Amino acid sequence: MIEFQKMAQEGMFWMLGLSSVISVLYYNRIKNQYWRYFVYYLVFIFLAEAIGKWGTSIVDLNKIGFYNYIVIPIEFIFFYWLYAAKSLNKPKLFIGLSLLYVISFIPSELFFTSARKVMYSLNYTLGCLMLMILVVMEYYKQINSSNILDFDKNRMFYINLGVTLFYIGTLPFWTFFELLKSYREIYNIYYATFLVLGVVMYLLFSISFIWGRQSS
Numbered sequence: 445m446i447e448f449q450k451m452a453q454e455g456m457f458w459m460l461g462l463s464s465v466i467s468v469l470y471y472n473r474i475k476n477q478y479w480r481y482f483v484y485y486l487v488f489i490f491l492a493e494a495i496g497k498w499g500t501s502i503v504d505l506n507k508i509g510f511y512n513y514i515v516i517p518i519e520f521i522f523f524y525w526l527y528a529a530k531s532l533n534k535p536k537l538f539i540g541l542s543l544l545y546v547i548s549f550i551p552s553e554l555f556f557t558s559a560r561k562v563m564y565s566l567n568y569t570l571g572c573l574m575l576m577i578l579v580v581m582e583y584y585k586q587i588n589s590s591n592i593l594d595f596d597k598n599r600m601f602y603i604n605l606g607v608t609l610f611y612i613g614t615l616p617f618w619t620f621f622e623l624l625k626s627y628r629e630i631y632n633i634y635y636a637t638f639l640v641l642g643v644v645m646y647l648l649f650s651i652s653f654i655w656g657r658q659s660s
Contacts, residue, residue, distance in 0.1 A: 583604065
């Protein structure tokens with residue numbers, strides 16, 4: 445299982461890299477659309493993961509702080525923007541969810557200052573729950589769309605499916621992370637699942653550029 449986890453972890457990283465490369469290759473087709481920011485996002489996340497993977501051997505990097513305060517907040521806020529402000533056309537919802545997520549760091553700092561991973565789980569759980577609301581709203585929008593038969597050309601279909609599998613599907617793992625560590629067999633299986641779903645999500649992101657309608 446450990447060897448499989450290592451392979452899946454490498455696979456997730458390089459699939460993210462491939463997704464970034466594909467997004468850059470399609471950049472000229474979407475450079476006048478808000479989708480160009482999705483390209484920036486993927487490139488940023490890949491660079492951030494590269495820093496997390498190799499940066500510790502170059503600089504004295506606090507990986508927990510790097511992910512908790514930079515990478516993960518940018519991930520959630522970007523998706524709130526993509527879903528609420530752009531796809532659902534509800535900019536006020538985007539602002540509200542983003543503010544609520546940022547404010548959630550206050551109780552984390554006050555009550556979990558000595559347990560950074562617990563803080564991570566708390567913020568990740570809240571971020572995922574709010575993202576889940578947007579995912580459901582997006583599914584509802586797609587189901588009721590007049591273009592439902594052309595769902596395979598809808599870029600948000602692939603993104604929404606990827607987000608559902610990875611962020612929502614692995615929510616229990618990060619919510620109960622500290623408890624699951626005491627049950628190594630369950631932990632190892634769920635961690636491996638988390639990595640595989642990460643590979644699938646970035647594969648779907650790549651497909652969204654290749655098959656997704658350019659005007660969407």
